[in-house]
Amino acid sequence: MIDKLKAAGEWKEMFLPYKFAMEQLSTTIRHINEEAMHVYNYNPIEHIKTRIKSPESIINKLQRKGLPISLVAARDHLNDIIGVRIICSFLSDIYDLYEILNNRHDMKIIECKDYIRNPKPNGYQSLHLIVEVPVLLSKGTQLVKAEIQLRTLGMDFWASLEHKIFYKYNKDIPDRLKQELLSAAHLTVELDAKMKAISDEIGHLDSPYARIQ
Ligand code: 0O2
Secondary structure, eight states: OOOHHHHTTHHHHHHHHHHHHHHHHHHHHHHHHHHHHHHHSOOOOSSEEEEEHHHHHHHHHHHHOOOOOOOHHHHHHHOOOOOEEEEESSSHHHHHHHHHHHSSSOEEEEEEEEESSOOOTOOOOOOOEEEEEEEEEETEEEEEEEEEEEHHHHHHHHHHHHHHHHHHHTOOOOHHHHHHHHHHHHHHHHHHHHHHHHHHHOOTTTTTHHHOO
């Protein structure tokens, strides 16, 4: 199936708008950070990671969801063909960035899942946004969906280890490790709060956005 589609050049045609949308998003996010640094001498973002789902994992996800294996189904039903992960130092940065992204005219937030205020039962925390990005092509404007995940450094540390453990145990993590991971997630919450309290004490590291809103 993949080979047939690849040969027909269809993947290439489908992926180009996704590639452009990902480049637009990463430029926008980089600019938000650079502007904050320039104007307020403050960095709300530690780093960003981007990825486009491979054809193989698109097909796996369509199969998992019981959807037809087609480009149309992928475009209509998968919101995370593009993934952008924004890693911040503090929780307040995450919600400030949410406000900034929500006020932009070059993207629209169409869904928000707050796994920080409502963590998953395994302890997973992140703010997930599905956004729509207009991509200007010669044929017209195409709206491309992307998933943006916002996390603190601590939440990212937790999620990347949990992800490795999840696959090491073939998605069936032993109960003892599940408990350990849950307790590590609680420690992450404590660490985030403690680091924020320390930075508040220093004062000059305060998010400038709080002052301008
Ligand atoms: P990858 O390889 O990171 O892309 P969906 O399946 O996306 O239609 P769902 O399940 O409601 O709908 O998505 P959700 O909850 O927004 O989570 C999607 C992504 O969040 C995952 O993508 C992971 O990146 C991350 N995530 C969610 N839950 C967990 C978790 O418990 N642990 C870790 N480490 N990451 C999580 P993918 O497609 O699973 O994988």
